[in-house]
Amino acid sequence: MAVGTIHRRPGPAGTDARGRRDRRRRGPGLWHFLTFAAPGTLVYLCLVLAPIIMSVGYSLTNQALLRPRTEFVGLRNYELLLRDETFLQSLRVTTILTLIVVIVPNVLGVAVAVLLDRRGWLYNALRSVFFTPMVISSVVISVIWTRILADDGPVNQALRALGVREPPGWLSDPDIALYSLSSIVCWQMLGFCVVVYLAGLQGVPQELGEAAAIDGAGAVRRFRHVTWPLLAPALTINTVVLLISAFKIFDHVKVITNGGPGTGTTASVAFVVLQEGFVENRTGYASAEAVVMLVVIAALSVVTLRILQRREVQL
């Protein structure tokens, strides 16, 4: 995603496609479509679009994969959802997760990117360090952090050494676990933001900053008025990517807390959908949850994109 948008720039004259209509395209147009566009579209149609429509269909039934009879139940699943404490709690959990995961890596990402925005091997190496967690599987990340945050792990060992008698139960205290989990995701996503912001920063002409400096603008003001506006596309990319990733969070929950401690204190919507669909086997009901999830994320992404892009234009 990152890559595509960052290249948004005035295209060469040739990209103006409208108005050109040479004969070659009309004749073999279908053939062109079949060879270039059809294979990808077809696979996508069968494995993503059709399943979405099927999900909507399932959500109107009481289907349970291990039960033979399936009946049409209309919107009953959706009515039940509105009163289902497990599902409502998962929406709250996902909201908190999403807020943290969208804001924190974005803020820290800008800071780190500004810090690393220099040439030389040192900065290249450090950029790689920050990006490495993005390359590592969430399962592996989760296991590492579970060890770090365990009650006898290094963090609490250090706190005890510092004289804290009862260090927090990072993953066992229902009031803290969700925030620990969010932090782990932030740590993993930070590198992505750093790289995207760095790419944005490197597109900022040096002369602009220098000119502003000559005019007597301080570092903070220079950043606020010169650099930051030019980072707008990077902010858009990061926010949308983080939003979508945060909404999908499943692996970390599954491996680190399995939705606990206690009932659903860290159970994200994605986790609950899978639990309901593949473990409790209530496919119809799970599909209704999935559809709600899809609608929410679609609405959120569109709104966010609109707001951020309007901002880009204004700046």
Added chain:
Amino acid sequence: MTIPTGPCRARIRTNDRMSFVAMLLAVTLAVTGCGSGDPSSAPTSAGGKQKVSFLIFPSPNLPESYWKAQVALVTKTHPDLEVELVAAPSESERNDYAKQLAASGQLPDVQIGMQDLIALEPSLEPWTEEELKDFLCPTCGAVNGKVLQLPANTQTIPNVFYNKKLFAKAGIEAPPKTYAELLATAEKLKAAGITPFVSGGAFVTSQPWTAILATDLYAKTPDWMTKRRQGAVTFAAPDMKAATQKFADLAAKGYIDKRQIGQDYPKTQEAFLAGKGAMYPMGSWFAAAADQSEMKADIGVFAWPSDDGSLHLPAYTGGGLSVSATAKNVAAAKRFALAFQLTKENLDASVKADALFPAIKGYTPPSGTGPVFKSVYDLWQQALAQKATVAPFGWEAGDTAMVPGMQGKFWSAAQDLVSGEKNVDQVLSFLDTEWEKSG
């Protein structure tokens, strides 16, 4: 410029439409063509052997090598069977995993130790009376009158394992006999700076609750669960509430360390064996790990005490192998399952590695078992003699169990009580709500 686009590039350099067709073919072949070699469509392999897939759950106590050895004992006497092991992610997740496999039509032919038999009912093949003739309790765990799982062994859930050294250190001379004594013991331990109960993760946290429900609920109303299923009682009923309150009080008094609920099962076991707590309410299977530890001589066992000191020991018979109704070769799968459960060496190995009490006619455990196993086994025999066994709440199977999916809710509710996230009323109403949702 070394991008490894090799595979695409090679394909790409060629020129005309023909090459497109060729490429499309290649992709189609790559993606679908090889599907013809789908091994699952062949129940018998080349050597005329009958293939059976077997869902197992490796754990620190029962590593993959244990399962291989167990299977080898069967295939030694049944050389025409070829058994393929399928490992579940972990012991505590084996049920979820099995259900997930069943939901996507991939349940292996044979499974071991399934607990949510009601949910799995449509996928499992019932056992006949004839096949069950060697089992002590042939109808244990039946679902709608059908026996879906071989009632192969008995487990007592929980026993209270205790650390004799820590008891001595706190000045406790004998294990408690009544509930009041248990509270006094816990208080003394706490005063001595020792965590009274070791707790952890999902199901371990619920063990004291199961124990209290045995002495306070099932001892008086053995058919409580049947009544709940008929809707004659709810979780909000007074006896249920009183028992749950006792459990919540244990946590409120600080006898259960709520910081431990985030740790997983293996770590919990390790914590008790490392002396990080004095009492460990746990199923009889823990005896196996206890006997392999260095402190086996220092581990004692007692039954969770009731108010008046009478003995009520929760015991459950089942836990054996079950066969998938969609197995490619049901007869072979059943033959394997029965052989697995009835071979003497297999049972001996399961006693030693998993501290099971085989519920097979005429079977006696081998000599040379460890001290902890002996005390747990004796306690069970004593309860049997006094007819003092009751059902273990949350561990029952089939018609006497909670409705599907409730076990996990019961476990997480126990964590909510210990962490103080929910009070007793909230937890019980949560369980009632979830029950309605599942029913």
Added chain:
Amino acid sequence: MSRSSPPWLRPLVALAVAAIFAIPLYIALINVFKQSRQVAADTLAPPAPPTLDNLVHVLTGPDSLFWSSLRTSVLVTSLSIAVLAVLSAMLGHYLARHTGWWSRAIMVLLLCGLMIPPQVILIPVTQVLKSLGLMSTLQGLVLFNVGYYVPFGVFVFSGFMKAVPRELEEAAAIDGATRWQTFWRIVFPLLRPATASVLIFLGVWIWNDFLNPLIIYGPREGTTIMTGVYKSLGQYAADFGGMFALMFLATLPILVFYLLLQKQFVKGLTGGATKG
């Protein structure tokens, strides 16, 4: 910080921040070489003495879990990203060059696909694959990967396509080259940074995925390596050293792949912005 502060300050601060950030990576690395007992006792300490036992144990384990799942993962990942690069480059090119309603419709549908969480479609996907006879097969998993990630590939490629002058293609057409030839000989080589980005991102995502293989590939044909790691959590629960060694070995191939392509990839990220 640039003008008023001393020149050594920035590298120093950068190093310090990176060092704190990298502590978990350090933990992941050193514990590979420690006895399980030492991992449990002191996770942060350097290995004393370092041991290769954990690695040897995983590599020579009697269940050969590592090697068989490594093979599966290599197959799944390389097949998926090769097919994806080809299909999405062509589709991206088509969509960038056509502005008809169908083309825009496809683009919008694909954009929607970018935000669909796999959980939403997994249940019906198992049904689709079952009806194709591809459930529990490697081909089924590859097919799902292709369908699920094609929007990302198209998005990247069509974005890049705007930087490729249309005149180049027209000139080639006048010279008598077919569309097919023009695309593969002239356009595709220019898309190299985009290809690198697509290969890296998708390679990493597909390699690291544990959920989809867990459900789609099923239990019998073995596992991919990350599903293998996930499924080993129970078995290694008490053997931290073994766990860290397995995780290290499972991550190594994709890390190397990333480092090899990194230069191209960074160019892909920054190229358009600076060259513009």
